[in-house]
Amino acid sequence: MKPKIEDVAKVAGVSPTTVSRVLNNRGYIGENTRIKVHKAMEQLNYYPNEVARSLFIKKTFLIGLIFPTTSNPFYGQLIFHLENIAATLGYKVLLCNSQGREDKEKNYLNMLQRNQVDGIIAGAHNKGIEEYEIPNLPVVGVDRYLSSKIPVVSSDNYHGGKLATQLLINKGCKNIIHINGPISLETPANLRRKAYEDIMRANQLTPLTYEIDDHFKIIKQLFEENPRVDGIFASDDLIASQVIRQAKERNIDIPTDLKVIGYDGTETTRLLLPELSTVQQPIKEIAEKAIELLVKQMDDKDDAIQLETIIPGKLIEGETTGG
Amino acid sequence: MKPKIEDVAKVAGVSPTTVSRVLNNRGYIGENTRIKVHKAMEQLNYYPNEVARSLFIKKTFLIGLIFPTTSNPFYGQLIFHLENIAATLGYKVLLCNSQGREDKEKNYLNMLQRNQVDGIIAGAHNKGIEEYEIPNLPVVGVDRYLSSKIPVVSSDNYHGGKLATQLLINKGCKNIIHINGPISLETPANLRRKAYEDIMRANQLTPLTYEIDDHFKIIKQLFEENPRVDGIFASDDLIASQVIRQAKERNIDIPTDLKVIGYDGTETTRLLLPELSTVQQPIKEIAEKAIELLVKQMDDKDDAIQLETIIPGKLIEGETTGG
DNA sequence: AACAATATGTCAACCGGTTGACATATGAAA
DNA sequence: TTTCATATGTCAACCGGTTGACATATTGTT
Missing domain, CATH: 3.40.50.2300 (Response regulator)
Known part of the structure; x- marks a missing residue:
C-alpha cells in the first residue's frame, strides 16, 4: 500500500503532526527533524496525497480547459501555453475537447464541477448558455462570449x-x-x-x-x-x-x-x-491574460474585473x- | 457554501445514506425516493464532490498524459483522441507538456503521483529513466520505450x-x-x-x-x-x-x-x-490501443500484457x- | 532565576462522501 | 400467520492529510 504520513512519521521517529509541519512549513521545525523527515519520505517513496489535502483545504489547484479540439493547431498552441503558464503557478489542467458539441460541453461542465476545479477557461460553443455562470466558480472565455458577466480575452x-x-x-x-x-x-x-x-x-x-x-x-x-x-x-x-x-x-x-x-x-x-x-x-499573450484574469478572480473573490480584453495581432x- | 449530501438529504426529507444509495445505485431504493432525491439535487444545484469520493474509493479516474507539446499537430491530434476515448470510459485527463525537458518531465511525474492518477500515458523523452517504473501505477508509452517492463504502442x-x-x-x-x-x-x-x-x-x-x-x-x-x-x-x-x-x-x-x-x-x-x-x-488506433492497454492494467492488476504493439501506417x- | 523563543508531541475535529452493521416497517407471498 | 423481499433510517468507522489547542522540553537572554 502507498505510504501515508503516519508511515513517514514512524520511520522518521517523529509524530504525524511534525511531518505535516515539515510538509507545509508551519510552526517551528528543527533542521535535524526536517532532514530526518525528508529522508524518511525518500526512503518510503512517499508522495503526499493531494486528494486528501484538496478535500480539506477546499482547493484543488485544478483548472478546466474546454476547447473544441487540440487537433486544431490554433487550439493546440493555445492550450500548450495555457497549461504551461498554469504549471508555473502551481495549477494543473484538466483537458476537455468539446468538439463544438453542446451535449459534450455540458457534460464537461458538469464533470469539472464535480471535480472541484478552481476555475475554467473555455473557448468553445455557447448559445442558450447561462450555464457558465456558476456561483463562486471563476470562468474566463477565450474568443467566446460565455455570458454578460464572464470576462473574455481575444485578439483584436x-x-x-x-x-x-x-x-x-x-x-x-x-x-x-x-x-x-x-x-x-x-x-x-x-x-x-x-x-x-x-x-x-x-x-x-x-x-x-x-x-x-x-x-x-x-x-x-x-x-x-x-x-x-x-x-x-x-x-x-x-x-x-x-x-x-x-x-x-x-x-x-x-x-x-x-x-x-x-x-x-x-x-x-x-x-x-x-x-x-x-x-x-x-496566442501566448492571450493565454497569459486568460490565466491572469482567472487567478485574479480566484484570489480576490469579488473584485471588479475587466470584462473584455483585446490584444492586438500582427x-x-x-x-x-x-x- | 456548496451543498453537500446532508443538505440534499434535508431537502428531500430522507437520510444522507439514502442519498448516497441513490447516487450509487446501491441497495433498495423506492422510485418515489429516487425522484425526491433527484429533485432536491436539482433544486440545490448539487454536484457530488468527486474529491471526497476519490479519497474513499482510492480511485480518481484520472489519467496523466505526458507529451512534448500540444502545439505539434501530431501530439495535438493524438491527445485529442486519447482524451476522447478516455472520456467515453469515464476517465479524465491531466495534461502535461514536457517540452522534451527532463526536469519538467520529472516534475510532472511527481505531480501526477501526488494527484493519485490511475495511470499515465507518456510519449516524451526518456534516457536514464527507470523513473516510470512506479509500483502499482499502470503506464503506457507511445512511441517511447519507457522501461523494459512498460508496454509501448507505436506505428509500424x-x-x-x-x-x-x-x-x-x-x-x-x-x-x-x-x-x-x-x-x-x-x-x-x-x-x-x-x-x-x-x-x-x-x-x-x-x-x-x-x-x-x-x-x-x-x-x-x-x-x-x-x-x-x-x-x-x-x-x-x-x-x-x-x-x-x-x-x-x-x-x-x-x-x-x-x-x-x-x-x-x-x-x-x-x-x-x-x-x-x-x-x-x-493516430486514432494508437490512441485506442494505448488506452486499452492502460485500462487493462488498471483492471486486472498483474495480468500479463503485450509489451509491444505495432500498428501499420499508410x-x-x-x-x-x-x- | 525568570522569561521568552524554539521544538516537538498528543489529541481530536474536520473536509464530504462511502460503506457495513443493524434496526425497523410495510406489503406480499406461502 | 409466518416469512421474505423491499425500503429506509441510524450510527460509526474510514479515506489521508490539516489544523488548532494544549502540554512539555530545551535553549538562550536578560
Missing part, C-alpha cells in the same frame, strides 16, 4: 479583419470575398467579418461573405459563382489553405490572379505554409498576397 | 520507413538522404531510419542520415554538402516542409529534381500541405514524389 479581431481587408485592397483587389465559420455563434471573431464589411464599404466596394459550415464544397461554389474574384480573406488559415488548393486546381495563379490571406498564424501554419499571408494571433505578408 | 515505424524509402527508389532516386530528429533517444521511431538504411543497402545505394537537433541550419548544410541529392525522406512532415521551402529557395524543382516524403500525415498537414507525400500514422503519395 476587428483590427485584424481591417488589416487583412486593407491589404487586399492595397494590393489592387476589387472583388474581395470573405469566408468565415458558422456565425450563428456570437463570438468576437465575428468582428473580423464586420471589419471586412466596413472597410469594403469605406472603399466603395461590395462585401460578400460566405459562411462555411462544413465542407470545402462552399469554396468550390464560391469560385463557380464568382469567376472574377481576385481577393479572398479567409477567417482562418486552414480555410485559406483550402482556397489555395482549390485555386490551383482551377489554374488560378496566386498571387497574380487571386490574392489570399488567412487568419491565426500558428507555428504550424507558419512552418507548413509559410507563403500564406495571415493575421497572426498573439499582419504577416507572405507570397499569397503578392510581393 | 520500420515498415513505414521502408515504404518511404522504397517509394523514392521506385521513383528513380539515386541519392537519397534521410533526416531525423535527435536519435540519442531510444525510440521506436528510430526504426524509420533503420529501415531506410536497410532498404538503401539492399538496393546497392549508400545511406546518408542527417540528424536534426535544432534548426533548419542542418537542412541548408545538407543541400550544400549534397548538391546531387535527388530524394529526401524526412522523419516528420514539419521537417519535410522545411526541406521543400529550402529547395524552392535554391530553385530546385520538386518533384523533377528532388523528391520529398515526410512522416506523420496529421489532419493539419493534410490540409495545409496536401501535396506532400507522407507515411500516415494511425503510404500517401502526393505530388512531392512525382506523378
Whole structure:
C-alpha cells in the first residue's frame, strides 16, 4: 500500500503532526527533524496525497480547459501555453475537447464541477448558455462570449479583419470575398467579418461573405459563382489553405490572379505554409491574460474585473498576397 | 457554501445514506425516493464532490498524459483522441507538456503521483529513466520505450520507413538522404531510419542520415554538402516542409529534381500541405490501443500484457514524389 | 532565576462522501 | 400467520492529510 504520513512519521521517529509541519512549513521545525523527515519520505517513496489535502483545504489547484479540439493547431498552441503558464503557478489542467458539441460541453461542465476545479477557461460553443455562470466558480472565455458577466480575452479581431481587408485592397483587389465559420455563434471573431464589411464599404466596394459550415464544397461554389474574384480573406488559415488548393486546381495563379490571406498564424501554419499571408494571433499573450484574469478572480473573490480584453495581432505578408 | 449530501438529504426529507444509495445505485431504493432525491439535487444545484469520493474509493479516474507539446499537430491530434476515448470510459485527463525537458518531465511525474492518477500515458523523452517504473501505477508509452517492463504502442515505424524509402527508389532516386530528429533517444521511431538504411543497402545505394537537433541550419548544410541529392525522406512532415521551402529557395524543382516524403500525415498537414507525400500514422488506433492497454492494467492488476504493439501506417503519395 | 523563543508531541475535529452493521416497517407471498 | 423481499433510517468507522489547542522540553537572554 502507498505510504501515508503516519508511515513517514514512524520511520522518521517523529509524530504525524511534525511531518505535516515539515510538509507545509508551519510552526517551528528543527533542521535535524526536517532532514530526518525528508529522508524518511525518500526512503518510503512517499508522495503526499493531494486528494486528501484538496478535500480539506477546499482547493484543488485544478483548472478546466474546454476547447473544441487540440487537433486544431490554433487550439493546440493555445492550450500548450495555457497549461504551461498554469504549471508555473502551481495549477494543473484538466483537458476537455468539446468538439463544438453542446451535449459534450455540458457534460464537461458538469464533470469539472464535480471535480472541484478552481476555475475554467473555455473557448468553445455557447448559445442558450447561462450555464457558465456558476456561483463562486471563476470562468474566463477565450474568443467566446460565455455570458454578460464572464470576462473574455481575444485578439483584436476587428483590427485584424481591417488589416487583412486593407491589404487586399492595397494590393489592387476589387472583388474581395470573405469566408468565415458558422456565425450563428456570437463570438468576437465575428468582428473580423464586420471589419471586412466596413472597410469594403469605406472603399466603395461590395462585401460578400460566405459562411462555411462544413465542407470545402462552399469554396468550390464560391469560385463557380464568382469567376472574377481576385481577393479572398479567409477567417482562418486552414480555410485559406483550402482556397489555395482549390485555386490551383482551377489554374488560378496566386498571387497574380487571386490574392489570399488567412487568419491565426500558428507555428504550424507558419512552418507548413509559410507563403500564406495571415493575421497572426498573439496566442501566448492571450493565454497569459486568460490565466491572469482567472487567478485574479480566484484570489480576490469579488473584485471588479475587466470584462473584455483585446490584444492586438500582427499582419504577416507572405507570397499569397503578392510581393 | 456548496451543498453537500446532508443538505440534499434535508431537502428531500430522507437520510444522507439514502442519498448516497441513490447516487450509487446501491441497495433498495423506492422510485418515489429516487425522484425526491433527484429533485432536491436539482433544486440545490448539487454536484457530488468527486474529491471526497476519490479519497474513499482510492480511485480518481484520472489519467496523466505526458507529451512534448500540444502545439505539434501530431501530439495535438493524438491527445485529442486519447482524451476522447478516455472520456467515453469515464476517465479524465491531466495534461502535461514536457517540452522534451527532463526536469519538467520529472516534475510532472511527481505531480501526477501526488494527484493519485490511475495511470499515465507518456510519449516524451526518456534516457536514464527507470523513473516510470512506479509500483502499482499502470503506464503506457507511445512511441517511447519507457522501461523494459512498460508496454509501448507505436506505428509500424520500420515498415513505414521502408515504404518511404522504397517509394523514392521506385521513383528513380539515386541519392537519397534521410533526416531525423535527435536519435540519442531510444525510440521506436528510430526504426524509420533503420529501415531506410536497410532498404538503401539492399538496393546497392549508400545511406546518408542527417540528424536534426535544432534548426533548419542542418537542412541548408545538407543541400550544400549534397548538391546531387535527388530524394529526401524526412522523419516528420514539419521537417519535410522545411526541406521543400529550402529547395524552392535554391530553385530546385520538386518533384523533377528532388523528391520529398515526410512522416506523420496529421489532419493539419493534410490540409495545409496536401501535396506532400507522407507515411500516415494511425493516430486514432494508437490512441485506442494505448488506452486499452492502460485500462487493462488498471483492471486486472498483474495480468500479463503485450509489451509491444505495432500498428501499420499508410503510404500517401502526393505530388512531392512525382506523378 | 525568570522569561521568552524554539521544538516537538498528543489529541481530536474536520473536509464530504462511502460503506457495513443493524434496526425497523410495510406489503406480499406461502 | 409466518416469512421474505423491499425500503429506509441510524450510527460509526474510514479515506489521508490539516489544523488548532494544549502540554512539555530545551535553549538562550536578560
